[in-house]
Amino acid sequence: MQWLPIVAVVVVGLMVGVEVSVAFVINPIVDRLPGNAGLLARADGGRMLGRAMPFWYFGSLLLTAATALVLTTGAWAAWTAAAVLALSIVLSVAVLVPINNRGKTWTPETAPADWREQAHRWDRYHLVRIALLVAAFALLTVAVAA
16 A cells, blocks of 8 residues: 555645646636636636546545555644645535536626626635645645655
8 A cells, every 4th residue: 555645645736736727827817818718718617627626626535534544654644634625625615616606607698797706706715725735735745754
């Protein structure tokens, strides 16, 4: 089972990278697109990532918990990382997913007048989620390195 902690770190690390990229690269680029292109890009991104991310989040949580079970030292850090990942899932389901579910159906004809405000609300909560993910990744890395 020596491979399990390595897989867990890689999977969680890649997820953190994707979420950081969404916040600091993709969405700023999308927000600068002319006309309704940003709306359409966010809707498409919401559909695409909305399908993939639940598996990635739950898979990361399961890998982190499994890693905590096999570690002889540092298991406390892996369990804490798993708890933080669980908290990020709760935040996602309670706050981010409802906004995303509305936004992924929007078109220029159907989007509400405040669609940008809703998108920026999602962005703000996403930053909180990123902070949780970075903390979980750091804890998992500490656990595996112990």
